[in-house]
Amino acid sequence: MIRTVLGDIAPEELGVCDSHDHLFFRSELLPGQELDDVAAAEAELRAFGAAGGQALVQWTPAGLGRRRDALAELSRATGVAVVAATGLHQAAHYSPDRLGGLVDRLTEISVGDLTSGIRAGMIKVAGQFHHLDAHAERVMTAAAQAHHETGAPIGVHLELGTAPLEVLDLLCDKHGVPPNRVILGHLNRFPEQRVHRAAAEAGAFLAFDGPSRANHATDWRLFDVLTALVESGHGGQVLLGGDTTTAAARASTGGGPGIPYLLTTLRPRLSRELGEEAVTSMFVANPARAFSVPWRR
Structure with a gap:
């Protein structure tokens, strides 16, 4: 099943999916650009739905203003399924006085988020540029533990798309997370095909x-x-997302292009280039497999 903020759904119910985006996000690194306006988030989500979008995965982890209560309200109001995240981002996104308490209890926090209340449906973690620092290793270790307790998929912010193989070494080889439960994000930012x-x-x-x-x-x-x-032969492992992280990037603010761009502009271009079957797989079949797991709790 896929765990959304309104409950678990079967994979075939997910539909056209933005596999990585943000409706709410607040970071110490982006002062003044917080995504915390519910009306703006609703406008963005409705525009995405009008373009054919049926599901969105918000990768905002714990401590960064993810607003799971508002996500549930927006999903109910717009009819777009929403998957929320737990986990932690890079240390620089948090105030130092708050970070320690989150890291120390991360497995407990993540399992709680995944199994109670308005439940998260994935774990978000992050690496650094071309390496994994001590914070990343600690967070990923906690994420692996939470995965083993719940079955949740793990999405990874790769800094500028780097160090994906190091992430797989840590999560999969060292901590036993199945590779098909790992989603490597931002690979477009480091276009090294090998x-x-x-x-x-x-x-x-x-x-x-x-x-x-x-x-x-x-x-x-x-x-x-x-x-x-x-x-x-790896088209069945590709996911596509918008990753809107600032208020200025929203279509609803007049800045844009925002979340709808993924379907209004990028998808038609990709269909002409790759064929509709391959692109439909990237938007529908692949996310249905990536975010669907045999939940243990």
Whole structure:
């Protein structure tokens, strides 16, 4: 089952999915750009639904203003299924006085978020640029423990798309998380096809998110790396997302392009390039498998 903020659903109920985005997000690194406006979030989600979107996975972890109560209200109001996250981001996103208490109890917090109240449906963790620091190793160890207790999938923020194989070494080889329960995010930001193929061959899901950001080498290289993965037989492991992290990036603020861009602009271009069957798999079948797990609790 897939665990949404309104309850568990069968994989075939998920539909067209934005596999990595944010309706609410507050970070010490982005002062003044908080995503905390419920009306703006609703406008964004309704626009996504009007473009054909049926589900959205919010990767905002614990301590960053994820607002699970509001997510449930928005999902109910718009008809778009929403999957929430637990876990922790990089240390720099938190105030130091709060971080220690979260890290020390992370397994307990994550299991609680995944199994009670308005439940999360995934665990979010993060690496650093080309390496895993002590914070990342500690957080990923706690995430692996929470996975083993619950079955939850683990989504990984790769800093500028780097160190995916190091993440798999830690989560899978050292801590026994099955590779198909790991989602590697931001791979579009480091368009090294050999690394992508190695991660795919290991069995992980590969998330390409944050389209329209030219400074992250996204759209103009995205087609090349996705074509390579499809041609090498790994199209069934690709996920796509918008990763809207600031108020200025929302379509509803007039800045944009926001969450709807994923379906209004990127999807038609990808369909022309890769074919509708491959792209439908990336938006429907693949997320249905990536976020569906045999929950243990």
